[in-house]
Amino acid sequence: MDFELLHRLTTAFGPSGYEAAVRELIRKEVAPLVDEVEVTPLGTLIAHKKGSGPRLLLAAHMDEIGVIVSYVEDKGFLRFAPLGGIFPLYAIAQRVRFANGVEGVVAVERRKDESKPPALSEMYIDIGAPSREASPIRVGEPAVFVGETVRVGERIIGKTMDDRIGCYLLIDFLRRLRTSRFDLYVAFTSQEETTLSGARTAAFGIEPDMAVAVDVTLTGDTPKALPMAVELGKGPAIKVKDRGMVAHPRVRDAMVEAAEREGLPYQMEILTFGTTDAAAMQLARAGVPSGCLSIPCRHVHSPGEMVDVNDVERAVALLLALVA
Amino acid sequence: METTALLRQLSEAVGPPGYEAPVAELIERLWRPYVDELRRDPLGNLIARRRGSGAEPRPVLLLAAHMDEIALLVSGYAEAYGHGYLRIEPIGGIDRRVLLGQRVWVHPRDGEPLPGLIATPPPHILSQSERKKVPPWDHLFIDPGLPIEQLEARVRIGDPITFRADYLELKNRRVAGKAFDNRVSVAVVTLALAALLERTHAWDIVAVATVQEEVGLYGATTAAYGVAPTAAVALDGTFARQHDVGEDEAVALDGGPAIGVGPNFHPYLVDRLKEVAxxxxxxxxxxxxxxGSGTDAWAIQVSREGIPTALLSVPMRYMHQPVELLSLRDVERAARLLTEFIADLRADERPVWEDEHGS
Known part of the structure; x- marks a missing residue:
């Protein structure tokens, strides 16, 4: 694994809707590997590797969850709204960083009833500013959580495995790609965490014959986890369904066949929360048969998202077999 | 054009979601002097084009202001002691708490509008617990004063009902009325189109009075697809601060139009609007x-390959009540900002991302 690349990807600034820094980084990596690179009006980066076959769209999202400042108080404290699904419990006492490098900490107001977890509206960001006038941050500025990316044996912990691991995987896939029976489009999408709108509009523009999202999924292998037949390290997960879609059987089965052909371990995934870009892509124009290849990930939407290196390597191998 | 006279006409016009024809006719009359083309699309959007001065093919800026208003529909009849009542259903986000004692217009498919009122029993004969509750929909009726047979003959199921709320001029250039959400934005677009008569602008301006925003952004969805603009500005009302509303929950009345910031809005357009202001x-x-902002901006942004979109909002108190309140100063500032923004767009200018400059 190219940990240096993964480290750069996972620590780049890219809250939903503000993906420029991640896009710039990915553009430099993929431009030499493909025939064309373009950016859509909504900020999705599309890398096109020309081929004579049907159009295949592979997508991973660049954006990460974050926050946006909704109000600056007299005394310089920042109120905020979530960009994507922020869990209040995970947000408490986290560090956040703004695009201009300013850092702050998420704090909680003193509350009368401490028995329930606080709502985001009961929290504020303290950047140490003495007053509203002296605050270097204004209403409308986005921020991301702060977290180092580290390797722990076969596992990696970082704040943006969702879904920079997908971006990493697709870059690695393009690096290793030798033969493809498809006219191949690899999209690094914007705004998945908020509205799936980057993938939705990219799929309209590309008009693919088939689409596969690459994203993280939850696991059932942690203490008192909701029962779910996906574990870390047991291979990439081929999605059957989630809250937003039922994977197209042809796309699902093509991935299963590719894995079996190569003797790659894989798992079948039924996710009871959340969805991916695939849900939006399948509804583009007259409909696009779509599926999703998932990387099992623990502690999703926390600054400690954890994936297994082997799952990532095998997912790349599976995609290479799928297009061969 | 006098802002207050314009707002009065627009506020008092009738246009529930899906029944926008009356207000669309008014807007067509208002816009006709300022535009080169006018048409309706299959959903009823009123689409007007004012050609720019740049060389063809010109970029297109879509302006979207929804013309529908929250309203009620006749959903059935009820009879009590021979007297006729209409059952009602909401179309759009009607607040049941403000319905009691309201005067309304019932709009039969044929014939003149019928006055009516929202009928509930007097408090004296309600129990203590009933007095504290807002009646559910199946206990809210319209009384148009007719015996049941005559009512059934004149009014059909599906006929729309609108509030009968006079335009009210308060002190300090503040006004109140129904349907300011979002006729205020239609007024802003009208004022901007009028101002552009005296100005040159490079881009084509396609102004759309959209339908069915209140029930699901449907008009903007099809208008954006049909017009396929280069960029768009949606206009709407937003919450203004008032008693019992926190400073961090709303914007300031009289603070000028609000420029939306977040993933729904293209940073380039946001920055240009700020710069012009x-x-x-x-x-x-x-x-x-x-x-997603819950305004036409959301439907437009995700149309086709994606459309760079901005949102300009007029601060408004008491939204979705027949006494929506706004400041005429904010309306005029919004119109000025929109006019100057349009006049400032260069022929070769396109919304780009931060990392695309110079590439």
Whole structure:
């Protein structure tokens, strides 16, 4: 694994809707590997590797969850709204960083009833500013959580495995790609965490014959986890369904066949929360048969998202077999 | 054009979601002198084009202001002691708490509008617990004063009902009325189109009075697809601060139009709007909106390959009540900002991303 690349990807600034820094980084990596690179009006980066076959769209999202400042108080404290699904419990006492490098900490107001977890509206960001006038941050500025990316044996912990691991995987896939029976489009999408709108509009523009999202999924292998037949390290997960879609059987089965052909371990995934870009892509124009290849990930939407290196390597191998 | 006279006409016009024809006719009359083409699309959107001065093919800026208003529909009849009542259903986000004692217009498919009122029993004969509750929909009726047979003959199921709320001029250039959400934006677009008669602008301007925003952004969805603009500005009302509303929950009345910031809005357009406002010293505010905005801006942004979109909002108190209140100063500032923004767009200018400059 190219940990240096993964480290750069996972620590780049890219809250939903503000993906420029991640896009710039990915553009430099993929431009030499493909025939064309373009950016859509909504900020999705599309890398096109020309081929004579049907159009295949592979997508991973660049954006990460974050926050946006909704109000600056007299005394310089920042109120905020979530960009994507922020869990209040995970947000408490986290560090956040703004695009201009300013850092702050998420704090909680003193509350009368401490028995329930606080709502985001009961929290504020303290950047140490003495007053509203002296605050270097204004209403409308986005921020991301702060977290180092580290390797722990076969596992990696970082704040943006969702879904920079997908971006990493697709870059690695393009690096290793030798033969493809498809006219191949690899999209690094914007705004998945908020509205799936980057993938939705990219799929309209590309008009693919088939689409596969690459994203993280939850696991059932942690203490008192909701029962779910996906574990870390047991291979990439081929999605059957989630809250937003039922994977197209042809796309699902093509991935299963590719894995079996190569003797790659894989798992079948039924996710009871959340969805991916695939849900939006399948509804583009007259409909696009779509599926999703998932990387099992623990502690999703926390600054400690954890994936297994082997799952990532095998997912790349599976995609290479799928297009061969 | 007098802002207050324009707002009065627009506020008092009738246009529930899906029944926008009356207000569309008014807007067509208002816009006709300022535009080169006018048409309706299959959903009823009123689409007007004002050609720019740039060389063809010109970029197109879509302006979207929804013309529908929250309203009620006749959903059935009820009879009590031979007297006729209409059952009602909401279309759009009607607040049941403000219905009691309201005067309404029932709009039969044929014939003149019928006055009526929302009928509930007097408090004296309600139990203590009933007095504390807002009646559910199946206990809210319209009384148009007719025996049941005559009512059934004149009114059909599906006929729309609108509030009968006079336009009210308050002190301090503040006004109140129904349907300011979002006729105020239709007024802003009208004022801007009028101002553009005296100005040159490079881009084509396609102004759309959209239908069915209140029930699901449907008009903007099809208008954006049909027009396929280069960029768009949606206009709407937003929450203004008032008693019992926190400073961090709303923007300031009289603070100028609010420019939406967040993933729904293209940073390039946001920055250009701010720049124009600052250059011309037009009071404005920033409103952070963390996801799909629930306005026409959301439907437009995700149309086709994606359309760079901005949102300009007029601060408004008491939204979705027949006494929506706004400041005429904010309306005029919004119109000025929109006019200057349009006049400032260069023929070769396109919304780009931060990392695309110079590439």
């Amino acid at each position: 600052e250059h011309h010293e037009i009071a404005h505010q920033i409103e952070a909106i963390p996801r």
